[in-house]
Amino acid sequence: EPEVTQTPSHQVTQMGQEVILRCVPISNHLYFYWYRQILGQKVEFLVSFYNNEISEKSEIFDDQFSVERPDGSNFTLKIRSTKLEDSAMYFCASSVGQPQYEKLFFGSGTQLSVL
Amino acid sequence: QQPVQSPQAVILREGEDAVINCSSSKALYSVHWYRQKHGEAPVFLMILLKGGEQKGHDKISASFNEKKQQSSLYLTASQLSYSGTYFCGTERDNAGNMLTFGGGTRLMVKP
Numbered sequence: 001e002p003e004v005t006q007t008p009s010h011q012v013t014q015m016g017q018e019v020i021l022r023c024v025p026i027s028n029h030l031y032f033y034w035y036r037q038i039l040g041q042k043v044e045f046l047v048s049f050y051n052n053e054i055s056e057k058s059e060i061f062d063d064q065f066s067v068e069r070p071d072g073s074n075f076t077l078k079i080r081s082t083k084l085e086d087s088a089m090y091f092c093a094s095s096v097g098q099p100q101y102e103k104l105f106f107g108s109g110t111q112l113s114v115l
Numbered sequence: 116q117q118p119v120q121s122p123q124a125v126i127l128r129e130g131e132d133a134v135i136n137c138s139s140s141k142a143l144y145s146v147h148w149y150r151q152k153h154g155e156a157p158v159f160l161m162i163l164l165k166g167g168e169q170k171g172h173d174k175i176s177a178s179f180n181e182k183k184q185q186s187s188l189y190l191t192a193s194q195l196s197y198s199g200t201y202f203c204g205t206e207r208d209n210a211g212n213m214l215t216f217g218g219g220t221r222l223m224v225k226p
Contacts, residue, residue, distance in 0.1 A: 031212060042117070042219055043157060043202055048212040056213035091156055099214040100145045100206045101164070106156035 002026045004107035006092050012113045013082055021077045021110045023092030031095045032075045033104065034067065036060070036088040043091070048099075049075065082114045116141055118205045120217035127193045127224045135220045137203030138185040146179050146186040147204035147214060150197075157202060160188075193224045 005024040013019050025032050034046040048055040049067055066078045075094075079086055089111050093104040118139045125133050137146060145164045149157035161170045163179035163186060170177055175197075179186045190197055200221045204214040 033212075033214070035216075043151075043216040045213055045215050050212060056211055058213070099147070099204075099212055100208075101162070103147065103159040103162055104149075104157075104204075104214065105159070108156050 002105075004092055004094055004105050006090075006107035006110050008110060009108065010111045010113070012115065015084055015114055016081050019079050019082055019112065021079075021090050021092075021112070023075045023077070023107055024073050025075055025092065025094035026096075026105055027073070029094035029096050029105070031055075031098065031102075032067075032069070033093040033095075033099075034077045035091045035093060035106075037091065037109075038088045046077070079112075082112075084114050087112055087114045116207075117215050118143075118203055118217040120201075120203060120220050122220060123218070124221040125223070127197075127222065129195060129224055129226055130192050131224075133190045133193060133222060135188040135190070135201050135203075135222075136185060137187070137205070137217055138183075139205055139207075141184070141207050143179075143181060143184055143186075143205050144208050145206045146177075147206075148177055148186075148188050149202045149204065149216075150199045151202065151219075152199045160201075190222070193222075195224050195226065198222055198224045 032049040047057045089109045092107045095102040148160040151157040165181040174191045200219045202216045204216045
């Protein structure tokens with residue numbers, strides 16, 4: 001079965017540094033998402049992306065966050081100036097159609113640790 | 116607005132049944148169910164659309180009552196492999212792209 005690929009699997013950074021998390025969604029999918037999960041807690045929606053623009057974003061997704069699809073395959077999440085509370089597992093997901101009707105495929109995640 | 120799941124945790128013996136509930140204070144268009152094993156990504160189980168759907172998948176089934184704004188996941192004759200955290204995800208309308216997950220229900224199946 002096709003997979004969503006995320007790199008790196010672990011990222012350690014210093015507070016205030018910029019990080020870029022990378023994702024390769026499934027090739028024929030049109031909708032892309034970023035979620036995060038603080039250890040042992042719920043999976044929180046950050047942003048959805050469709051047709052080269054942000055479709056929805058949550059309150060968590062403030063000015064420190066940005067997403068980009070720089071080419072036909074990659075989908076990135078940038079955190080400009082990381083904070084301690086940004087430490088979490090970040091999941092990328094994609095779906096072939098709108099999430100009202102189609103399942104989300106999740107990548108295996110990037111564990112971000114901010115020191 | 117995130118859906119509310121109950122119970123927060125369940126411990127079962129193999130072969131026992133469980134029900135996990137998911138409710139929302141807002142009208143729902145569809146409900147997803149996912150299972151997450153420790154240290155892994157959530158994996159899709161099923162999606163239910165408004166219209167009072169019920170679905171089955173092996174010994175796991177679910178229902179969606181849009182009038183009550185709730186969904187239930189039924190696990191029958193549980194197996195060790197059912198252990199994990201179950202999340203419901205909800206979409207409020209047919210135009211948004213914001214699947215919001217509940218707090219999760221941690222299920223442990225013991226031999």
